[in-house]
Amino acid sequence: MRILVTGGAGFLGSHLIDRLMAQGHEVVCLDNFYTGTKRNILKWLDNPYFELIRHDITEPIRLEVDQIYHLACPASPVHYQYNPVKTIKTNVIGTMNMLGLAKRVKARFFLASTSEVYGDPDVHPQTEDYRGNVNCIGIRSCYDEGKRVAETLSFDYHRQNGVDIRVVRIFNTYGPRMLENDGRVVSNFIAQALRNEPLTVYGDGSQTRSFCYVSDLVEGFIRLMNCDEIGPMNLGNPGEYTILELAQKIQHMINPGAEIIFKPLPQDDPKQRQPDITRAKNWLGWEPTVQLNQGLELTIKDFRDRIEGNKQ
Ligand code: NAD
Numbered sequence: 074m075r076i077l078v079t080g081g082a083g084f085l086g087s088h089l090i091d092r093l094m095a096q097g098h099e100v101v102c103l104d105n106f107y108t109g110t111k112r113n114i115l116k117w118l119d120n121p122y123f124e125l126i127r128h129d130i131t132e133p134i135r136l137e138v139d140q141i142y143h144l145a146c147p148a149s150p151v152h153y154q155y156n157p158v159k160t161i162k163t164n165v166i167g168t169m170n171m172l173g174l175a176k177r178v179k180a181r182f183f184l185a186s187t188s189e190v191y192g193d194p195d196v197h198p199q200t201e202d203y204r205g206n207v208n209c210i211g212i213r214s215c216y217d218e219g220k221r222v223a224e225t226l227s228f229d230y231h232r233q234n235g236v237d238i239r240v241v242r243i244f245n246t247y248g249p250r251m252l253e254n255d256g257r258v259v260s261n262f263i264a265q266a267l268r269n270e271p272l273t274v275y276g277d278g279s280q281t282r283s284f285c286y287v288s289d290l291v292e293g294f295i296r297l298m299n300c301d302e303i304g305p306m307n308l309g310n311p312g313e314y315t316i317l318e319l320a321q322k323i324q325h326m327i328n329p330g331a332e333i334i335f336k337p338l339p340q341d342d343p344k345q346r347q348p349d350i351t352r353a354k355n356w357l358g359w360e361p362t363v364q365l366n367q368g369l370e371l372t373i374k375d376f377r378d379r380i381e382g383n384k385q
């Protein structure tokens with residue numbers, strides 16, 4: 074198949090492309106390199122079945138493809154809050170452009186949505202039926218309301234125009250190739266511990282997240298894309314940790330002497346988050362296989378190679 078991956082030079086997109094190329098597909102990677110980098114897809118650049126297009130999805134584009142994995146959007150709060158209006162444009166205009174493309178060429182369309190659509194949840198763990206608790210005027214709204222509109226657009230293109238959609242709600246995912254300055258918690262703590270800097274816990278660290286390793290997530294993506302259900306579907310690892318526990322774990326694994334310091338909690342930071350993955354288990358026979366310790370080891374190795382490589 075000929076498959077388009079928007080945001081393909083980013084963290085998740087590049088891991089997805091590795092899997093699609095290994096399966097023998099033809100892949101078109103489309104990215105504006107805001108948070109993505111050519112380094113992530115370097116090994117495919119000379120492959121005749123791979124094509125890279127530098128393009129911003131807020132502008133329309135004409136391509137002929139069979140499937141579209143739509144991932145283009147900065148995922149870290151630091152990056153999506155840097156230019157919030159652009160984040161909304163990417164989620165709304167960009168998603169509309171990609172749905173328009175799917176409609177024109179009759180491609181199956183996969184939306185990378187997020188657990189952020191549940192906001193600061195008052196239901197725990199979160200099932201897909203839960204409608205969320207989102208502040209529509211806060212500093213996270215450009216992202217979480219943007220993704221909520223992206224879901225609405227997907228379902229309206231489906232109902233109104235018959236576009237074949239798949240919608241996944243991704244919970245915090247980590248792994249090799251996250252940017253060292255990404256700003257998300259796993260990459261921050263690992264980079265800080267390796268550089269012998271203090272690990273910055275926001276608030277008192279009692280807020281929770283559930284961390285999924287990237288290879289598990291990509292397996293779920295491909296299964297959902299190729300099954301008959303449209304979603305929305307939660308994908309994530311139900312193993313839930315406080316942020317302080319995560320800091321202590323990474324401190325222990327890298328640098329027991331590293332200091333842990335506390336910084337102010339950002340506005341609207343969700344207090345707890347854990348996916349209910351019953352739907353993924355029943356529909357896809359999917360559940361995560363990589364435990365947090367094992368996934369962190371693999372991620373630490375990648376960061377160590379990059380950070381210590383840069384010093385030489
Ligand atoms: P990322 O920032 O590494 O990747 C996003 C990619 O999209 C980058 O390559 C970036 O350059 C590109 N991009 C951004 N705006 C664009 C635009 N206007 N036009 C073209 N390209 C653009 O983030 P990621 O972690 O790989 O996330 C990928 C997708 O998954 C995002 O849609 C994100 O919202 C979603 N998601 C990720 C997580 C997670 O934990 N990693 C959780 C929930 C949802």
Ligand code: UDP
Pocket residue numbers: 149150245256257258259261262273274275276280282316338339342343
């Ligand atoms: N966080 C932290 N220190 C950091 C970065 C993040 O304590 O250096 C916290 C953040 O406040 C949040 C959690 O870790 O409670 C997860 O943050 P991240 O940005 O990774 O993802 P999100 O909040 O979007 O789930």
